[in-house]
Amino acid sequence: MNAIVESPVVRAAPAFALGADAYRTLAFAKTEDDVLWTREWICIGAIDDVRREGDLLPFTAGDHAVHVQSTPGGRLVGRFNLAQHGGCRAVPLQCRQGAKTSCSFTSCGYSRDSMPLHAAERGAPTADMYQYLGLRPERLLGVRVARDGALIFVHLDPAGAAFVSTHDDAPQGARREHAWLELDVNWKHAGQRMAAGVRHGEATDTRAVFESRDAIGQATQTLTAAWRYPNLLDLRVQGSRCMVVLQPTALQRVLCRISTYGAHSLANWQALLQRRAALADLHFDAAQWFEATLAARIARIAGSHSQTP
Structure with a gap:
């Protein structure tokens, strides 16, 4: 099966915090360098x-x-x-x-x-x-x-800030397979599409969880996607887990460092990731959460700069 079985509902007039320039300009990439890559774990x-x-x-x-x-x-x-x-x-x-x-x-x-x-x-x-x-x-x-x-x-x-462990939520033991997968999409869009789903539980400014139904291998299952801000996706189906480290290599290109654990093969996970990365830019909960989180960081750092004598 080559399509998502149940897509999240597109809500009317969603509130987004970032404009289109956040996904296509070198100027915003420099902003990310200042407020994200140099200030987060x-x-x-x-x-x-x-x-x-x-x-x-x-x-x-x-x-x-x-x-x-x-x-x-x-x-x-x-x-x-x-x-x-x-x-x-x-x-x-x-x-x-x-x-x-x-x-x-x-x-x-x-x-x-x-x-x-x-x-x-x-x-x-x-x-x-x-x-x-x-x-x-x-x-x-x-x-x-x-x-x-x-x-x-x-x-x-x-x-x-000091590092905060997720303890039992982090993968343990040796991984099954690993690979690098490069995709032609802005790294933020890649994360939003891979995590596409309905938000599950309470979100924080460092982590949010999204659920949907999707096909992996020959089966359709509930897919849980935990996004650990800023660049780690933890995708799970029953009996299998895929960790995706997002790293931009161009404004419209992202390197996914993939590690898999459990039953499903690397090939199954790669097919799912590629299919999701090609989704249209719908108004998923993941996009709203990530944009709001990043915008809040930008506003906070801009405020601290303005108060510096």
Whole structure:
């Protein structure tokens, strides 16, 4: 079955907090860098990405290139990458077009991330890790790291809020499968469409849950989508779970870092995600919740700036 079985009801004259420019302009992407990617706990992947000592997981949050590395004893260390703008004397014009560039020189805030890098024998760094670590990684600017079950989070602001765990709600144990899926849609629209459904229970400014009916594999089931602000989707059907980390790679392109747990195959989850990402821009509860949450953050930070002498 290739269509959603029961679509959420479209409410009349819904109240939205953001305009169309929030989904298509570089100026708003810069606003997101200021109020979202640098001020929130950002999910970057799963502990399975850095299981062995020395393994390294890159993630570009907004315009800021960071990584998390597994160190002796299983401790996770976060750092800004060696170069934040490719080591270029000036940021090249092609790096300022609202899209990440495939750069063969280094990993920076304007280039695309690589897959997780695995250490050599006994945790030794590989040649590919130099662009992240340099020769003295202990001198790099640190990034706060937190682990919640099987998930890894980072916070770029050393004075930001403390991490709040979801405890039993976070996935536990090893994942079944994983993949990266890139889609031609703004990352916020991707989240809203993947979470499309009727809001279930009370929402907060950090998490909301939505329910709908959809086909996965050969069966139609109740799909529960928990959106953990700002970039983590937790999709569940009976006996299976799919964690989706959203990362914009262009104004109209998003990278979905997918980890699956339970019965359903990765192929089943990918088919569902691709189908949902292609939905029309209907007025889903998820869109209203996310836009209101982001708009409130923008207003709060703008207010604090206006009060600064």
